[in-house]
Amino acid sequence: MTKYLISFPSAAMVVPAEELESVAAAAHAVVQEAKDAGVWVFGGGIDESVPPVLVDADGAAREGTYPQTAQLEGGYSVLELPSHDAAREWAAKIAAACRCAQEVRAFQYDPAS
Template sequence: MTKYLISFPSAAMVVPDEEMRAVSDASHAVVQEAKDAGVWVFGGGIDESVPPVMVDGDGTVTEGTYAQTKQLEGGYAVLEVPSREEALEWAARFATACRCAQEVREFGYDPAS
């Protein structure tokens, strides 16, 4: 089976404050469906209040990040499913729950795992 990253940036989720609870409940319901189906690997949202840091091989820690990932935020789910089609079906469920389109990316095969 293949792992897929299903995600969206924070700015894509434009929901009125009074509807946020319903969106949260709907997205948690899809997460529970994925867990019940045995395809859930990991998920969550990036805590945008905590700044990223870079760690070098010698352990040196510096504030900041790679320029191309400066805007890495939002919500993420990693699912392990038998086909890309099934990953797209789950993405559609998340899109409905979160009220925004979801990006789907496939993880590369790791022969050691």
């Protein structure tokens, strides 16, 4: 089976404050459904209050990131699924819960792992 990244940027999720609790409950319900189905691998939101750090091969670290990933934020789910169609079905469930479109990407298969 293939692992799929289902994600959205923070700016895509525009929810009135009074609806945040119901959106969170809906999102947690989808996560539980994925866990119950045995397809949940990992998920969560990027903590945007913690700045990114680049770490070199020698262990030297500095605040910052690659320019093309400076806007890496939002919510992410990794599911292990039998097909791209199944990933799209789960993305639709997450989109309904979070009230914003979801991006679906497949991880490459690594035969050594």
